[in-house]
Amino acid sequence: MKTLSLIVSIIVGAFLMYGTIDMPAWGDPDSPASTHVSPYYITHTEVDTATPNMVTSVLADYRGYDTLGETTVIFTAGMACILLLRRRGGRNKDRG
Amino acid sequence: MIGKSDDIIIKTIARIFVPFLQLYALYVIMHGHYSPGGGFQGGVILGASMALLLITHGYDELKRRLPEGVLLLLGSLGVLIYAGIGLLCLILGGNYLDYSQLSVILGVDAAHARSLGILGVELGVGFTVMAIMYSIFFDISTGGILPEDQRREGRVEGER
Numbered sequence: 548m549k550t551l552s553l554i555v556s557i558i559v560g561a562f563l564m565y566g567t568i569d570m571p572a573w574g575d576p577d578s579p580a581s582t583h584v585s586p587y588y589i590t591h592t593e594v595d596t597a598t599p600n601m602v603t604s605v606l607a608d609y610r611g612y613d614t615l616g617e618t619t620v621i622f623t624a625g626m627a628c629i630l631l632l633r634r635r636g637g638r639n640k641d642r643g
Numbered sequence: 644m645i646g647k648s649d650d651i652i653i654k655t656i657a658r659i660f661v662p663f664l665q666l667y668a669l670y671v672i673m674h675g676h677y678s679p680g681g682g683f684q685g686g687v688i689l690g691a692s693m694a695l696l697l698i699t700h701g702y703d704e705l706k707r708r709l710p711e712g713v714l715l716l717l718g719s720l721g722v723l724i725y726a727g728i729g730l731l732c733l734i735l736g737g738n739y740l741d742y743s744q745l746s747v748i749l750g751v752d753a754a755h756a757r758s759l760g761i762l763g764v765e766l767g768v769g770f771t772v773m774a775i776m777y778s779i780f781f782d783i784s785t786g787g788i789l790p791e792d793q794r795r796e797g798r799v800e801g802e803r
Binding site: 594595596600602604606607611614615618619621622624629631633634 | 678679683755775792
C-alpha cells in the first residue's frame with residue numbers, strides 16, 4: 548500500500564511539474580496576468596485613487612469586495628475560536 | 644492563568660516598548676497609502692502590543708484598560724465600519740464600495756474621496772484584526788477560562 552501511494556504521488560507530481568513547463572517565465576511582461584488588468588491599475592492608480600501605493604489601492608479599492616470578505620473571515624475565525632475555546636461561568640454546570 | 648510578572652526589568656521594558664509599538668501600528672495603518680502596510684499588518688502589530696501587555700502586566704491590568712466586551716465590540720465594529728462604508732456608497736447612489744461617491748459628504752474630489760475611503764476601510768480592518776489577534780492569543784494562553792471565572796470556580800470547588 549505504501550509503495551502504491553509513493554508511485555501515485557510520484558506520477559501526480561510528475562504531471563504537475565510537466566504542467567509548469569507551459570507557464571510563462573517569472574515576471575514575464577507578456578504573460579496573460581500582466582497584460583489584462585494590471586496595466587490599467589499601474590497607470591490609473593494615482594489618477595483614480597490619489598494613492599501612490601498600488602498594492603493598497605488594488606487591495607482596498609479595486610478589489611475592495613474581496614478584502615471585505617477577508618475581514619469577515621478573520622472576524623468569523625475569531626468568533627469560532629471564542630466559541631470553541633472559551634468556557635464561561637454558565638457552562639460549568641454542564642461540566643460539573 | 645496569566646498573572647502579573649514580578650520581574651521589574653520585564654515590566655519596565657514592556658512599559659517603554661508598548662507605546663512605541665502602538666504608535667508604529669497606527670503609522671503602519673495610516674501610511675498604507677504610501678508604503679507597505681495597511682489594516683492587516685497594523686492590526687497585527689497592535690494586537691501584539693496588547694499580547695505583550697497581557698504577559699507582562701497581567702490580565703487584571705489589561706481588563707481595566709480593555710474589557711472583554713469592548714474588545715469584541717471593536718472586532719465587530721471593524722467589519723461594520725467596512726460594510727457600512729460600502730453601504731454608504733450604495734445609499735449615495737453608487738456601487739457597493741465605490742468610494743468616489745463619498746466625495747459628496749467629504750467635500751473633496753472623487754480621487755481623494757477614494758483615498759479617504761481606503762483609509763476608512765483600513766481602519767476597520769485594523770480594528771477587527773487587532774481584536775481578533777488579541778482574543779485568540781488570550782484564549783489559547785488561558786485555555787479559554789477567564790481568570791475571574793477561574794477564581795470563582797476555584798472558590799466553588801473549595802466549598803465542595
